[in-house]
Amino acid sequence: MAGNSFGTIFRITTWGESHGRGVGVVVDGCPAGLALCEGDVQRELDRRRPGQSSISTQRKEEDKVEILSGLFDGVTTGTPISMLVRNKDAESGAYDSLRDRPRPGHADLGYIARYGIRDHRGGGRSSGRETVGRVAGGAVAKKLLAESGIEVVGYVLELGGVRAKIPNSLDSSSLRGEAEKNPVRCPDQKAAEEMIRALDQAREAGDSLGGVAEIVAAGVPAGLGEPVFDKLDADLARALMGIGAVKAVEIGAGVESARLKGSEMNDPILPAPEGLIFETNNAGGILGGISTGAPIICRISVKPTPSISMPQRTVDLTTGEATEIEIKGRHDPSIPPRIVPVAESMVALVLADHLLRLRAARI
Amino acid sequence: MAGNSFGTIFRITTWGESHGRGVGVVVDGCPAGLALCEGDVQRELDRRRPGQSSISTQRKEEDKVEILSGLFDGVTTGTPISMLVRNKDAESGAYDSLRDRPRPGHADLGYIARYGIRDHRGGGRSSGRETVGRVAGGAVAKKLLAESGIEVVGYVLELGGVRAKIPNSLDSSSLRGEAEKNPVRCPDQKAAEEMIRALDQAREAGDSLGGVAEIVAAGVPAGLGEPVFDKLDADLARALMGIGAVKAVEIGAGVESARLKGSEMNDPILPAPEGLIFETNNAGGILGGISTGAPIICRISVKPTPSISMPQRTVDLTTGEATEIEIKGRHDPSIPPRIVPVAESMVALVLADHLLRLRAARI
């Protein structure tokens, strides 16, 4: 109810603040018998970790995961999987000057309004560091999905106005391979170069850039999704909009749907050896909230990093008077490349949950 | 879990199929002491009802609501409010020809994949008629919100490529007034005329149009929203993406955020007599998942009505062979005008729930 849990059958609960003792997650409802080790989780955390290139924050986070429970003889036992990542590189002093000056574009004022108190060090619970728990939980979900032949791949589609061209011929593992070749996680190498240039310029100007990420889930069988309020697309929208900085979620043709005619939007249904196929995929793999068997396609619009070093207008909460802040410290000039593993995790968590929910659909 | 309930504290459960005996909703968790009568609910149902003009389906739905429980001496008692609307005008014969031919753009195949059985009459549970329960529940939520000075207003922003111009000077009740003056629910009367022309053309061509609706919530205090997975915007995204035909949800600047710089996106914070104000509202009234006190702004992209009378390619499920269908019967050529009261209801339900959840945030 306080919103730190996600999922119904496959359910994670995350905890931890940016500058507290650590961050972590408890995964409850993972079926027994799934092969799992710390390496499976560490690999995903390493993809999320900053400090890997010039374009992301230089904060050094080791992010070494420890699995504290739920495994026996290398497989899950059906009991909760608790995972812990200690915080290491936490200089909270850098944030003291921000204590009473809420940062534009950040959650600061909301926390104060809601709780009357706020851990201001590095954003506290509203820090991007909170996503460590999501990615660790998502790693377990991905393992479970792999058992059913489902793969979730994300990449950057647009950054600072530069739009990638993604050939339809690329399958999901090629997309993953191409995207991971460059620090902006864009599978179009030429666009990636332009994006990096745009980021360099923004950083020099003390500014930041927004962008678009796309997440594709391949191999999802037809039938996932509860028809009314827990539609598969509704749950994906919640999962993705709940990532900090996301301001829009699209499924399939998304915002373009509004400009299409029915005769253009509807995906014709064709006979196929194994049953049916759709000629196009404007639906993004979901109709009436239920997966159709076509790839699931989600897109998120990510706002530019709110922490910028340019002076910004705000109010001093102790005096009520206008003031300015310049946010120093280690900040990504653009979030989409680092949001990719987080968004993949959220999509994987939704799919893992609905895969288990499907089991109760028929007698 | 089976997805027919929505909300945590303020919670609705809807039920009913297009051509069954009726549709309805149980509202649980509405606080005691709220003045409520059938007229409050009927007024909202009348806004949802089709058959009111040339642009919507000619199906005559009386949609007379009966409140079966939860009221005493004209106020809510804290016990569940059960509401029933009988189905009247249900000619299911018209759908017989569609039984074995799944309609492109519809939920038909998903239901079969999931349940192995499907009430094909009028779309069964996946019919737009399912939203009667949402609107009835939303009417109660709106009454509760009104006690706190919160008003939710929706309107059509774009239809068939025609974009409305909405002057910033319009407050929420003026928006409502202007929007309800025309059948497309667009507060820009000139754009409304163009939209109607576009709809007439689409109908003549046997085709349909998509569009965009915007929902604004005014008077929402700061502090609503749980910070991590149950962010206010995440819950709104789920609520709105869960309405049939919605393919994208945006908050505030939405998809445009991806093209802005941090210095453009961040809303400067200014001192004000009553505390603080934001110079702009790119955030759409939500930062870090918590309301800021500025108006909440949501936009949804709605695909064109999938039921079109033009021939479409599909497969005959009994033979597995390619065939065509032409969908006759009563169908709206465009959904956005009718989706407006449904979307308002979903936003109201999210806000009512979070308003009650806020009460537990502090000791």
Added chain:
Amino acid sequence: MAGNSFGTIFRITTWGESHGRGVGVVVDGCPAGLALCEGDVQRELDRRRPGQSSISTQRKEEDKVEILSGLFDGVTTGTPISMLVRNKDAESGAYDSLRDRPRPGHADLGYIARYGIRDHRGGGRSSGRETVGRVAGGAVAKKLLAESGIEVVGYVLELGGVRAKIPNSLDSSSLRGEAEKNPVRCPDQKAAEEMIRALDQAREAGDSLGGVAEIVAAGVPAGLGEPVFDKLDADLARALMGIGAVKAVEIGAGVESARLKGSEMNDPILPAPEGLIFETNNAGGILGGISTGAPIICRISVKPTPSISMPQRTVDLTTGEATEIEIKGRHDPSIPPRIVPVAESMVALVLADHLLRLRAARI
């Protein structure tokens, strides 16, 4: 959250007051493909209905159920099953004198403290009439359980101090057959006669009697129950203690366990052709919160009907002064016989839910 729903996957939401327009239930999460008709539900409602004999209230409740949704071609479709029973014989005038004088042993004061308002007519939502929804929902659960060979049978074990002797040789359907032969639902016909005599005496004295009911579930496979908080026995305890007038819940040896030694309590495990059996069943079919394959055995202690016609001391809420009440009207002199179908329903609901939850336990 407001407590009118029960279950996680197989979930019911009940609504309705004693003297409102009706009572009912929405069953969500029933798997698709279950054969179900109104007769299945009516049969259970008829068992619950009062007015069948001299020992229960003479209120004439027709309790005719109408299934409003969720069925197609005689089977469930996976969508919510909404059921409605109209209230017929509701003379609320008889309760006017009780409006401001809370009845000892009743929920009256609690409702006022909690909600500040109370539908005093016939107990409103706290009336035994609320159980109509439980029994209707339980009827669906029983049908689902029958598909897996599970049968739930309840009977009265003790009434007014008279204890029945139940031969171990009786199987569950014989127990049901014997119990339904007499109005106190006791499978020991001799004890039943004594119980009826005790009831007649209590009624003449304007008093009421308590008793004990036992519910047995046969055919439950091993493996049902989540190990920590949602133990099968924990969920049964909640289900049964949540029935009005129940003051104790026992599993297996129950309160006697406290007086046994480990060597007496532990059920020895023996080899058997089909795997294992237990020599005794002190555990009542549940160990560590998980079913063992032995019959599930629950017992509930039911307090005497609080509505008695003898004068009782209370306070006039308008004056704050001591006063007396004599509760006239139609009241069962003892609840256990009528609680049997309700308790069976609650046990069936718990088992149906856990049967579906079991499906997610392994990959």
Added chain:
Amino acid sequence: MAGNSFGTIFRITTWGESHGRGVGVVVDGCPAGLALCEGDVQRELDRRRPGQSSISTQRKEEDKVEILSGLFDGVTTGTPISMLVRNKDAESGAYDSLRDRPRPGHADLGYIARYGIRDHRGGGRSSGRETVGRVAGGAVAKKLLAESGIEVVGYVLELGGVRAKIPNSLDSSSLRGEAEKNPVRCPDQKAAEEMIRALDQAREAGDSLGGVAEIVAAGVPAGLGEPVFDKLDADLARALMGIGAVKAVEIGAGVESARLKGSEMNDPILPAPEGLIFETNNAGGILGGISTGAPIICRISVKPTPSISMPQRTVDLTTGEATEIEIKGRHDPSIPPRIVPVAESMVALVLADHLLRLRAARI
């Protein structure tokens, strides 16, 4: 859903196995602004810890708690409170001989039936060690309750057939003081001596004893509890029956209610300076599922420790043949004294949750 979480608004999720790396809990939904430190939790864990006297297991558990998140400047922030207790003294070799021989009275067979795999070391997740997380979470709940003047006190009422005499004149803090004076936690010092003698005899015989614990909550205001399925007593029953070894839960007069007449059971309502009082408390402070303002009284019947050193009959799972086991190692000869802080914690968790839920009951 997998049952390792408890509560709705005030919600804990526990994790950990007896011989894994540790055990712990995440508390979500604790309101912001509550003063809390590790000492508050450690004090309760110390009460739970074994090895404190001759009557409990000699396993040395340091059980040092670390609070990993959710605090700032000594108060809760509204974000999740994660607590970790490392396992220290874990010799799992002692359990190897039990791997394939399920222990009578234990959860072993259920885990195998449910999950197909089981961490057999020390009972794994079904070990009493799992209650560390409950007690740590309960410590936070107790602090929250103390802010509202609510105190929860538990003690042993009966052990090995020896029944304590508890004078009505003892208030809750005197009860606590008397109970903590002896290792069996019985406030009747003379009975305590007899209980200890009985325990010594049982231990020498290689056997174990059952008993009864009582938990009283004083200072609970009227109005707590949702009326139908989430009745306060229903939730207490679930909370208490969900503790390992509990076989019966009673509220107020409990099983005795079945033998009383209505005129004896009903607690007369009397005028009082501050409103109303009840002459007696057979109801145990709860009517219709809602607290009345009188003390809440719960009793649990606890079966004898299933781990006994006498030979017991079981089956070898590898051969399917009959065999015997003698359970060596460190085991409490009786559970009730150690269950007291666990039962207090569960009662505190239920009350804390319902205290927050009450806030949403009225507009």
